[in-house]
Amino acid sequence: MEVDEPRLTNEEIAALARRIDRPIVLVGMMGVGKSSVGKRLAAALGLPFIDADEAIEEAAKMSIPEIFATYGEPNFRDGERRVIARLIDSEGHQPKVIATGGGAFVNEQTRALILDKAIPVWLDSDVETLFERVGRKRNRPLLREGDPREILTRLRDEREPFYAQAPIKVISGPGPHGQTLERVLKGIESWL
Numbered sequence: 001m002e003v004d005e006p007r008l009t010n011e012e013i014a015a016l017a018r019r020i021d022r023p024i025v026l027v028g029m030m031g032v033g034k035s036s037v038g039k040r041l042a043a044a045l046g047l048p049f050i051d052a053d054e055a056i057e058e059a060a061k062m063s064i065p066e067i068f069a070t071y072g073e074p075n076f077r078d079g080e081r082r083v084i085a086r087l088i089d090s091e092g093h094q095p096k097v098i099a100t101g102g103g104a105f106v107n108e109q110t111r112a113l114i115l116d117k118a119i120p121v122w123l124d125s126d127v128e129t130l131f132e133r134v135g136r137k138r139n140r141p142l143l144r145e146g147d148p149r150e151i152l153t154r155l156r157d158e159r160e161p162f163y164a165q166a167p168i169k170v171i172s173g174p175g176p177h178g179q180t181l182e183r184v185l186k187g188i189e190s191w192l
Contacts, residue, residue, distance in 0.1 A: 017045040027105035028123035031134035038099035122166035
């Protein structure tokens with residue numbers, strides 16, 4: 001039986017929030033929980049939450065699948081880089097929580113910006129958990145071209161060296177996102 005570590009108290013979370021002086025950026029594979037955990041993290045710390053994919057869709061006036069189909073992945077990644085830079089740089093790097101798309105941190109310029117001006121947190125998960133969360137959904141452009149489990153495995157293997165550059169790594173397991181949130185809070189606290 002696994003024993004959970006003690007949770008951070010409200011006072012400890014408030015103290016942590018006061019120490020955060022720049023955006024927290026969540027990176028990792030699709031389905032790992034960046035948006036779900038990001039919303040909870042922002043609420044816990046009293047910070048705004050921004051989903052970069054939603055900001056991209058708003059800026060482009062198109063859905064991400066439409067952007068991929070119309071302009072291709074390279075153009076999508078360029079737009080993604082510009083939107084994430086704007087989100088990080090807005091309001092003088094004010095603290096906020098930003099959930100990025102799965103491939104954002106692979107882009108060299110985006111990664112350098114996040115590493116330099118934000119608190120990067122890599123949410124990692126095994127392929128089976130990712131598959132359970134996104135493998136049957138048809139709204140992920142990169143999963144439309146073959147077996148989703150194989151694609152997730154390949155993407156995770158290709159992207160791991162980039163994600164590993166984030167100074168904070170947290171495992172997002174198959175359990176509730178509340179457990180992942182607690183690990184993220186403790187990871188940020190240790191890193192600061």
